[in-house]
Amino acid sequence: MKILFIGDDQKIGYSYYQFKILKKIYKDVEIINLKKINNICFLLNKISWHLNFKFYDLIILFFLKNKANQMYDLIYVNNETLIGEKSIYYLKKISKKIIYYCTDNPFKNGDNKRWDLVKSHFDLFDMMIFMQKNRLIDSASYGIKNKIWIPPTIKINEFKKLSQKKIKKKYDIIIISTYRSERELLIKKLLKNKLNIKVHGDHWERSEIYTKNRSIFFSKIVNDNKYVETLRSGKMSICLPSFENNDDITHRSFEIPLVGTMLLAKKTKTHEEFFKNNFEAVFFNTLNDCIKKCHQLLKNEVKIKKITEQGSKKINSISNIISFEINIKKIISKLFLN
Numbered sequence: 384m385k386i387l388f389i390g391d392d393q394k395i396g397y398s399y400y401q402f403k404i405l406k407k408i409y410k411d412v413e414i415i416n417l418k419k420i421n422n423i424c425f426l427l428n429k430i431s432w433h434l435n436f437k438f439y440d441l442i443i444l445f446f447l448k449n450k451a452n453q454m455y456d457l458i459y460v461n462n463e464t465l466i467g468e469k470s471i472y473y474l475k476k477i478s479k480k481i482i483y484y485c486t487d488n489p490f491k492n493g494d495n496k497r498w499d500l501v502k503s504h505f506d507l508f509d510m511m512i513f514m515q516k517n518r519l520i521d522s523a524s525y526g527i528k529n530k531i532w533i534p535p536t537i538k539i540n541e542f543k544k545l546s547q548k549k550i551k552k553k554y555d556i557i558i559i560s561t562y563r564s565e566r567e568l569l570i571k572k573l574l575k576n577k578l579n580i581k582v583h584g585d586h587w588e589r590s591e592i593y594t595k596n597r598s599i600f601f602s603k604i605v606n607d608n609k610y611v612e613t614l615r616s617g618k619m620s621i622c623l624p625s626f627e628n629n630d631d632i633t634h635r636s637f638e639i640p641l642v643g644t645m646l647l648a649k650k651t652k653t654h655e656e657f658f659k660n661n662f663e664a665v666f667f668n669t670l671n672d673c674i675k676k677c678h679q680l681l682k683n684e685v686k687i688k689k690i691t692e693q694g695s696k697k698i699n700s701i702s703n704i705i706s707f708e709i710n711i712k713k714i715i716s717k718l719f720l721n
Contacts, residue, residue, distance in 0.1 A: 424442075435497065440470055
């Protein structure tokens with residue numbers, strides 16, 4: 384099977400990881416990062432967050448034709464926003480099937496104008512794959528008939544290997560996340576309660592608490608070994624899915640227990656589907672509830688250890704269910720049988 388993968392090619396990211404999995408299964412797989420075709424495409428990607436006009440699609444189509452000018456069995460588009468109706472029709476013309484994997488929420492306004500080109504044309508894809516179950520409902524008004532949900536992609540085998548080394552638990556709580564207003568409120572409360580925390584992620588300089596508390600903030604981690612090591616340096620790690628995006632699970636929902644740290648997570652329907660509360664993870668309802676549970680747990684480190692061990696066992700027991708490799712093979716096989 385000949386496949387064209389359109390998505391981000393940063394080695395650390397899950398887009399490139401999916402490309403590698405597809406290449407491992409099907410061998411003949413090419414990758415195009417539309418943002419890196421040239422400086423014009425790079426610029427369009429930057430400004431499309433604020434100004435996103437239909438004629439951008441014509442510009443992308445012009446350059447896309449030079450990059451993708453042969454026939455493919457499958458074109459796999461990973462969370463790409465720089466394509467519109469004409470580009471999608473062109474991709475359909477040079478492929479038997481075309482699918483779109485969506486990790487974000489194009490149906491909310493959290494990303495400004497970023498999704499304006501593509502979201503009205505999701506119905507043109509042979510299959511839409513969502514990482515959040517909520518999107519199956521959100522997408523209803525867009526006429527998308529062929530859609531499916533699969534759990535977030537995680538690097539199960541890779542992270543298992545990186546978790547073998549013993550790491551000292553230097554922090555009460557590790558938070559790895561992009562700045563969001565609800566997460567800012569959480570960190571304010573954690574600091575007020577004098578908890579020993581460390582925060583990694585993008586855009587925290589936007590927070591009003593950043594300047595006075597710079598010692599707890601660190602940049603986004605771009606190395607798998609460092610990422611696993613950082614997660615494991617905390618007794619617990621808090622997972623707070625983006626309220627703004629209407630998320631109810633994240634990659635870290637699985638990564639935290641996988642690497643050997645206790646998962647303290649917002650109570651959501653999807654979290655409850657995968658983990659038993661107070662046994663394989665601990666759930667909180669509100670930010671104040673989160674703080675309360677932090678204090679309770681830190682007084683009982685034996686309980687933290689037991690929940691950590693059970694959480695890790697749970698990930699191992701469901702590895703086939705959450706495996707991207709297994710899920711994507713099923714989806715592609717079904718797609719071509721139909």
